[in-house]
Amino acid sequence: xxxxxxxxxxxxxxxxxxxxxxxxxxxxxxxxxxxxxxxxxxxxxxxxxxxxxxxxxxxxxxxxxxxxxxxxxxxxxxxxxxxxxxxxxxxxxxxxxxxxxxxxxxxxxxxxxxxxxxxxxxxxxxxxxxxxxxxxxxxxxxxxxxxxxxxxxxxxxxxxxxxxxxxxxxxxxxxxxxxxxxxxxxxxxxxxxxxxxxxxxxxxxxxxxxxxxxxxxxxxxxxxxxxxxxxxxxxxx
Amino acid sequence: xxxxxxxxxxxxxxxxxxxxxxxxxxxxxxxxxxxxxxxxxxxxxxxxxxxxxxxxxxxxxxxxxxxxxxxxxxxxxxxxxxxxxxxxxxxxxxxxxxxxxxxxxxxxxxxxxxxxxxxxxxxxxxxxxxxxxxxxxxxxxxxxxxxxxxxxxxxxxxxxxxxxxxxxxxxxxxxxxxxxxxxxxxxxxxxx
Numbered sequence: 001x002x003x004x005x006x007x008x009x010x011x012x013x014x015x016x017x018x019x020x021x022x023x024x025x026x027x028x029x030x031x032x033x034x035x036x037x038x039x040x041x042x043x044x045x046x047x048x049x050x051x052x053x054x055x056x057x058x059x060x061x062x063x064x065x066x067x068x069x070x071x072x073x074x075x076x077x078x079x080x081x082x083x084x085x086x087x088x089x090x091x092x093x094x095x096x097x098x099x100x101x102x103x104x105x106x107x108x109x110x111x112x113x114x115x116x117x118x119x120x121x122x123x124x125x126x127x128x129x130x131x132x133x134x135x136x137x138x139x140x141x142x143x144x145x146x147x148x149x150x151x152x153x154x155x156x157x158x159x160x161x162x163x164x165x166x167x168x169x170x171x172x173x174x175x176x177x178x179x180x181x182x183x184x185x186x187x188x189x190x191x192x193x194x195x196x197x198x199x200x201x202x203x204x205x206x207x208x209x210x211x212x213x214x215x216x217x218x219x220x221x222x223x224x225x226x227x228x229x230x231x232x233x234x235x236x237x
Numbered sequence: 238x239x240x241x242x243x244x245x246x247x248x249x250x251x252x253x254x255x256x257x258x259x260x261x262x263x264x265x266x267x268x269x270x271x272x273x274x275x276x277x278x279x280x281x282x283x284x285x286x287x288x289x290x291x292x293x294x295x296x297x298x299x300x301x302x303x304x305x306x307x308x309x310x311x312x313x314x315x316x317x318x319x320x321x322x323x324x325x326x327x328x329x330x331x332x333x334x335x336x337x338x339x340x341x342x343x344x345x346x347x348x349x350x351x352x353x354x355x356x357x358x359x360x361x362x363x364x365x366x367x368x369x370x371x372x373x374x375x376x377x378x379x380x381x382x383x384x385x386x387x388x389x390x391x392x393x394x395x396x397x398x399x400x401x402x403x404x405x406x407x408x409x410x411x412x413x414x415x416x417x418x419x420x421x422x423x424x425x426x427x428x429x
Binding site for chain 1: 423424425427429
């Protein structure tokens with residue numbers, strides 16, 4: 001049982017935290033998931049660049065993906081109702097870098113005879129979120145139909161520490177429906193996913209830096225349990 | 238950023254598969270025979286390269302070696318076995334394990350023949366190729382154990398026991414396709 005003075009203190013603390021300034025402009029992303037935010041202005045960002053269309057729709061692309069030769073385009077729809085946020089989206093990715101990557105890898109890994117990235121295919125996602133003052137809580141479901149089917153369910157939270165600083169945490173699970181069991185199973189196929197990071201910025205420009213658990217462990221590649229997450233975004237309001 | 242890091246990051250970025258060719262470190266082995274009519278065996282442990290481990294499909298395995306008979310007048314009969322997947326041998330990568338048919342290890346009856354009995358004449362040096370579907374399963378472990386047998390039916394003029402059959406530069410070329418498809422985490426980091 002929380003004593004009355006403590007309860008007042010707790011409520012006061014929550015009130016102060018929730019009242020600490022407006023949320024930043026949306027760039028459509030948290031760290032490694034789509035944000036339960038409506039993209040209502042053009043955004044030029046590394047993870048997501050988008051053109052806002054009427055009625056909550058937006059056309060978008062991952063610029064980072066395009067840069068590593070995974071050309072991709074998506075259609076996104078978002079809506080706000082009171083504190084509720086709903087986003088639905090679809091994306092198609094087409095990998096065009098096989099010759100470039102094969103040539104690069106062959107100079108490095110002489111044992112490599114042929115390299116076939118399988119990065120092409122559609123993906124679908126839906127995000128539901130609740131915005132409580134400076135706190136955005138959300139749940140993202142995603143289905144990727146690429147070389148193999150990957151499904152994930154990820155909870156995320158963005159908390160505005162100050163008007164300029166935001167803290168982002170994500171955690172969830174990933175599954176590989178339809179995977180044929182191999183012996184031994186692929187080591188780099190973790191069940192859990194998670195990420196944490198900080199966002200700094202204002203109504204227009206934002207920098208996001210974080211760390212994501214990717215759980216890649218392979219005798220040839222080495223062990224990469226974590227990967228950096230970087231996003232730079234600029235909103236044109 | 239060096240190329241290896243770049244390569245790793247590109248692999249990280251996606252699901253993909255790669256075809257990889259690896260070669261085991263060449264080894265030399267002597268299989269002695271100490272008495273007539275008593276086959277000599279040498280068990281050899283071959284560590285498999287780490288690139289060929291993990292989620293792999295074995296496309297092909299081919300072994301190569303020179304079989305050398307250093308005797309002056311004796312024909313040696315050679316035979317090669319592999320221990321099946323999951324059966325652990327006694328030899329280590331550093332030390333072969335020698336035995337005769339009088340004292341074989343308990344697991345030896347499980348060994349699968351790889352090369353049918355082949356005879357090598359005195360003073361010969363013969364290139365020997367080793368291909369057998371059994372190898373595909375055997376290479377899917379950290380160490381593959383081979384057992385080479387040497388039989389002498391009669392000692393030739395000018396030779397005294399023990400007689401050695403030597404395998405020189407035994408190496409295996411393994412081609413595998415390897416899947417990196419579990420790396421979906423890389424896609425999320427890119428915003429895909």
